[in-house]
Amino acid sequence: MAKKKAAASSAKAKEGPAESVRLLISSADIQGKIREMGSRIRKDFPGEHLLLVGVLKGAVLFLADLARQIPGEVTFDFIAVSSYGKETRSSGQVKLNKDLDSSIEGKVVIVVEDILDTGLTLQYLLRVLQQRKPKSLKVAVLLDKRERRIADVRADYVGFVIPDEFVVGYGLDYAERYRNLPDVGVLTLPGGPH
Numbered sequence: 001m002a003k004k005k006a007a008a009s010s011a012k013a014k015e016g017p018a019e020s021v022r023l024l025i026s027s028a029d030i031q032g033k034i035r036e037m038g039s040r041i042r043k044d045f046p047g048e049h050l051l052l053v054g055v056l057k058g059a060v061l062f063l064a065d066l067a068r069q070i071p072g073e074v075t076f077d078f079i080a081v082s083s084y085g086k087e088t089r090s091s092g093q094v095k096l097n098k099d100l101d102s103s104i105e106g107k108v109v110i111v112v113e114d115i116l117d118t119g120l121t122l123q124y125l126l127r128v129l130q131q132r133k134p135k136s137l138k139v140a141v142l143l144d145k146r147e148r149r150i151a152d153v154r155a156d157y158v159g160f161v162i163p164d165e166f167v168v169g170y171g172l173d174y175a176e177r178y179r180n181l182p183d184v185g186v187l188t189l190p191g192g193p194h
């Protein structure tokens with residue numbers, strides 16, 4: 001018995017303990033918040049055509065739900081960006097991987113992002129989009145990790161302010177995984193914080 005237990009635990013040590021996800025924000029809370037956000041956005045821009053610009057890929061689920069909570073005319077477009085790598089991340093070097101399909105000149109644009117962390121990605125995006133002369137440029141984020149902010153940017157619409165923990169689910173990934181979880185949770189890796 002003891003032998004068996006030892007064998008099992010050594011196998012486990014080899015594999016390492018599993019990653020785990022602790023619930024932070026439930027799907028119901030997310031949906032409730034998005035409902036409020038959608039009606040606020042419409043109140044701020046009554047009767048206007050709104051162009052939602054989703055930041056791929058994390059914001060896809062949020063954009064899909066938010067769009068359905070904004071009455072009236074709403075269209076979407078998508079943009080994809082990535083940081084140049086972990087080392088240069090704090091330098092604010094961001095690369096545009098996929099541009100928008102259409103011009104935003106004269107349009108009411110709302111950038112839809114999953115999470116605002118250092119703010120470097122958003123700062124870059126806003127600079128690029130502002131140059132294209134939209135009528136107005138706003139930002140909606142589901143999550144805001146305020147403690148981590150480096151760049152001087154803020155979102156106009158914020159779902160939840162969260163502590164400095166690595167979260168996954170509802171579009172947010174860890175190495176492309178967990179995006180499909182309906183809730184947002186804190187990811188715990190076996191080796192402690194990454």
Ligand code: IMP
Pocket residue numbers: 058113114115116117118119120121122165166167168172173174
């Ligand atoms: P920022 O440029 O540091 O604000 O980074 C924003 C991007 O980093 C987000 O769009 C996410 O893709 C990613 N990110 C930041 N924090 C998290 C997290 O806790 N979980 C998953 N992705 C994150």
Ligand code: MG
Pocket residue numbers: 055056057058059114115
């Ligand atoms: Mg993102």
